[in-house]
Amino acid sequence: MTTLPSEPTPGPRARKLNATSYVVLGMLSHGPATSYDLKQRVGYTVGNFWAFAHSQLYDEPARLAEDGLVTASIEDGGRRRRTYSITQEGRDALREWLGAPTPEQTEVRDLGLLKLFFATFGDRADLVNLARTRRDSHRSRADGYIAQHERIVDYADPWQVKSLELGIRIERCVEEFWAEFVTELETGAAD
Structure with missing residues (x-):
């Protein structure tokens, strides 16, 4: 492996970090990874509740390397993949972000x-179909979270387990809303 030099920015960071920056730093805190590895890790963890373009996981590590928050090493042969590792400066930035207040309201982007x-x-039939489809979708996602919870609860990071438990509660709550709405539509109570 050839390690690429990284030139940390002296003093305050040259650019403001965003949520994707912190996702990458957090994932790299678990161990070195290629962009593809990051995409896989995100897909079965935070990707369940934090949606963003996966192409960002290919661009952001290089930017973080320029900022001195991660290092990059390239395979000497083969596909010449870049493997990224978090630096102490990256760990410090992640800790700083984790310690910062989070007063923002939860953003709901539900189609x-x-x-x-x-x-x-629209048409009433479309509304009934929407309510049933959303109920089933949230039920399925909650069931998936429960299955995942059962697989990891005994060995995973306890805060990741708590995140999953919140995901289960949110999905069950939204499922309940749509189930009640389906009943209201079917009985005429929603008219």
Whole structure:
């Protein structure tokens, strides 16, 4: 492996880090990874509740290397993959972010909720189908989270388990909303 030199930026960081930056730093805190490895790790963990373009996982590590927050090493032969590792400066940046206040409101970007908001301009049959589909989707996701919880609860990081438990509660709550709405639509109580 050839290690690429990284030139940490002296003093305050040259650019503001974003959520993707912290996802990469957090994932690299678990161990070195290629961009492909990061994509896989994110896919079965934080990707369940933090959506973003996976192409960012290929671009962001290089930017973090330029900032001195990660290092990159390249395979000498073969596919010449880059493997990234977090630096002490990267760990410090992650800790600083974790310690910062988080007053922002939760952002909800749910296409079903958006369609429900404008449902007055559509057909009732489409609304019933929307409610059933969303109920089933949230039930399926909650069931998947529960299965994942059962697989990892005894050995995973306890805070990752707590994150998964919150995901289960959110999905069950939203599933319950849509299930009640289906009942209201089917009994005429929603009219």
